[in-house]
Amino acid sequence: METSSSNRETILRSIRANLPNVEVAHPGIRAFPRPAEGLKALFEQRLKEAGGAAHDVGSVAEAESRLSLLHPDAKVICSVVPEIAGTRPVEKLRDPHELADVDVGVVRAQFGVAESGAVWLTQEDLFVDALGFLSQHLVVLLDPKQIVPDMHAAYRRVRLNETAFGCFMMGPSATADVEATLVHGAQGARTLNLFFFVGQPRAVR
Amino acid sequence: MSKAKQVDPAAAAELFIIQDQIHEPMHDRFLWATMQRRNAEAAAIPEWEELREIASKIKEHTLTHLDHYLEEFEANATKRGAHVHWALDASDHNQIVYSILQDHGVKELIKSKSMLQEECQMAPFLQQRGIKVIESDLGERIQQLDGQPPSHIVFPCIHKTRKDVAQLFARTIGTDPNNEDPHFLTEEMRNNARPRFLAAGAGMTGGNFAIAETGTFMVCTNEGNADIGAAVPPLHIASIGIEKMIPRVEDMGVFLRLLARSAEGAPLTQYSSHFTGPRKGGELHIVLVDNGRSRRLGMPDFWHSLKCIRCGACMNTCPVYRRSGGLAYGATYSGPIGVILDPTFDEFKYSELPFHSSLCGSCSEACPVKIDISDQILKWRRVMAGKGYLPLAKKLSFAVAGHVFAHPEEYHVVEKAAGPAMSYAPHFLLFNRTLNPWVRDRELPQPAKKSFREWYLANRSKHGNVQQ
Numbered sequence: 001m002e003t004s005s006s007n008r009e010t011i012l013r014s015i016r017a018n019l020p021n022v023e024v025a026h027p028g029i030r031a032f033p034r035p036a037e038g039l040k041a042l043f044e045q046r047l048k049e050a051g052g053a054a055h056d057v058g059s060v061a062e063a064e065s066r067l068s069l070l071h072p073d074a075k076v077i078c079s080v081v082p083e084i085a086g087t088r089p090v091e092k093l094r095d096p097h098e099l100a101d102v103d104v105g106v107v108r109a110q111f112g113v114a115e116s117g118a119v120w121l122t123q124e125d126l127f128v129d130a131l132g133f134l135s136q137h138l139v140v141l142l143d144p145k146q147i148v149p150d151m152h153a154a155y156r157r158v159r160l161n162e163t164a165f166g167c168f169m170m171g172p173s174a175t176a177d178v179e180a181t182l183v184h185g186a187q188g189a190r191t192l193n194l195f196f197f198v199g200q201p202r203a204v205r
Numbered sequence: 206m207s208k209a210k211q212v213d214p215a216a217a218a219e220l221f222i223i224q225d226q227i228h229e230p231m232h233d234r235f236l237w238a239t240m241q242r243r244n245a246e247a248a249a250i251p252e253w254e255e256l257r258e259i260a261s262k263i264k265e266h267t268l269t270h271l272d273h274y275l276e277e278f279e280a281n282a283t284k285r286g287a288h289v290h291w292a293l294d295a296s297d298h299n300q301i302v303y304s305i306l307q308d309h310g311v312k313e314l315i316k317s318k319s320m321l322q323e324e325c326q327m328a329p330f331l332q333q334r335g336i337k338v339i340e341s342d343l344g345e346r347i348q349q350l351d352g353q354p355p356s357h358i359v360f361p362c363i364h365k366t367r368k369d370v371a372q373l374f375a376r377t378i379g380t381d382p383n384n385e386d387p388h389f390l391t392e393e394m395r396n397n398a399r400p401r402f403l404a405a406g407a408g409m410t411g412g413n414f415a416i417a418e419t420g421t422f423m424v425c426t427n428e429g430n431a432d433i434g435a436a437v438p439p440l441h442i443a444s445i446g447i448e449k450m451i452p453r454v455e456d457m458g459v460f461l462r463l464l465a466r467s468a469e470g471a472p473l474t475q476y477s478s479h480f481t482g483p484r485k486g487g488e489l490h491i492v493l494v495d496n497g498r499s500r501r502l503g504m505p506d507f508w509h510s511l512k513c514i515r516c517g518a519c520m521n522t523c524p525v526y527r528r529s530g531g532l533a534y535g536a537t538y539s540g541p542i543g544v545i546l547d548p549t550f551d552e553f554k555y556s557e558l559p560f561h562s563s564l565c566g567s568c569s570e571a572c573p574v575k576i577d578i579s580d581q582i583l584k585w586r587r588v589m590a591g592k593g594y595l596p597l598a599k600k601l602s603f604a605v606a607g608h609v610f611a612h613p614e615e616y617h618v619v620e621k622a623a624g625p626a627m628s629y630a631p632h633f634l635l636f637n638r639t640l641n642p643w644v645r646d647r648e649l650p651q652p653a654k655k656s657f658r659e660w661y662l663a664n665r666s667k668h669g670n671v672q673q
Binding site for chain 1: 447
């Protein structure tokens, strides 16, 4: 827009002319004490309340059989994790529209947050952002050692300057817009199953 | 002074209440249940009150250094490859968005809920210019299909029953009018929206927060609709009010812990998404919008309203809002926060809103960023009275009350007379809705046998000084 630079000056000038005549310092955020134990149990409980489900998975074979048990009719499985093959290789994906028919997306989260049951997924973890949202169902792998207690710890861990997209995802898509009735699968994933499975997130590899 | 007609929230609220015995009680019940979930979540966090205080101070700090943080945000977002635009007002915003869409030859766009785009009346502007605009948030889409604005900033169609939605969908997208199951209705909309996400040339979002330190903005949804809109079409445009700035990434921990708990009694929304520059293969435009905000910053009594994070807790807790429905406010923002924001856009049009409140103060207590909402409502009443915007009925009764309260001897006479008068006055006179609008939906209290003053003089006067 050719008008932008003058708009910019007008707005900044107006702000400076109107700044409240008080000095308010940034208050800082103190460390809130948290128990180091029991994070996994709290995470699982919160995930369940958010409409998701957690499963302990000990091996690749167990992960694969759990996946086919959960989604026996899935035709298109798009996996970003090396542990699970899937039916469509992601490496060749270029356009998000190619994901329109994905039944199950399989991704690995970098870490989870105990106080909410949310997981942190970035553009690198999803390979194509849309995989996290167009997939009818999601399976999310998480190393059970990678759980932080709360959002303060979570924000100390994210690297927003290193990724164009990052999402705290708490269970599947939901709405309560019709008569405050909770329904899952409004626009994004209908279900979210989390596999506790030791391993490295894609962004780190 | 504006030429717009004054909004009459009391009359509109009455229509909402008397339409049937279903809508208003349901609305009241749902929002109160939401408030109780909020209270339970807040009570479970020992540092809740401290978080509110920190959030309030971070916002005040940011707003008192807003020029600095906006420049920092712009520099970092630009460095990451986003295009940053500045809009003076609503029409400027709409024009900027339209030019971006034209440059990319976009004919259809999918948007997620944005109160700012609502404030700018963007959708009708673009539609008049031949661009198809589809809302993707379920509640917002319902309101769009019904030709109504959102009635609540978090639950746009909370005033509608499932029957209303079933009939609306039958009329507009051809579903079975007799199937009122919310699961069915949500599924129908999912299937209706999917092709639109895939066909859209652009996705639009708002922004809940903008982080100066990294040039990131973030969007909270439960449906994931903003994420599909940002991840699928090649072009993403975000409209962000200049007051949404936050200094550092670390500050977000405080705000996200407060936001969804206050809004809906959940620890987070299902999706809390962070956009820092364009995604791989995409293009990102950010429109920073003033539209009266910088002017509001200069209003000593009202600049704190810029701290608002749009959670809607003040609406859910408000006894007047819960019974009125949001559409009664006749404005983009309804409920207590609307009462203090809307007059900054048009004082005359919204001059009645500050009187649509019981001043109970619950809103100020619920606000996660400690905006003094109820105090501001009172201050707006003074502004309206000072400008002569009071309706005649209020002017007359306030004049009488002002005189009586200024003359204690007359107050005692009136006080003594009122009780017996109530006892003897025929019910039809006291409950005459034309003479006394207050009783339209209320019972009057039983008059006391004695006034408090009489009781005090008889029982307590020897313990203290009471002027006779």
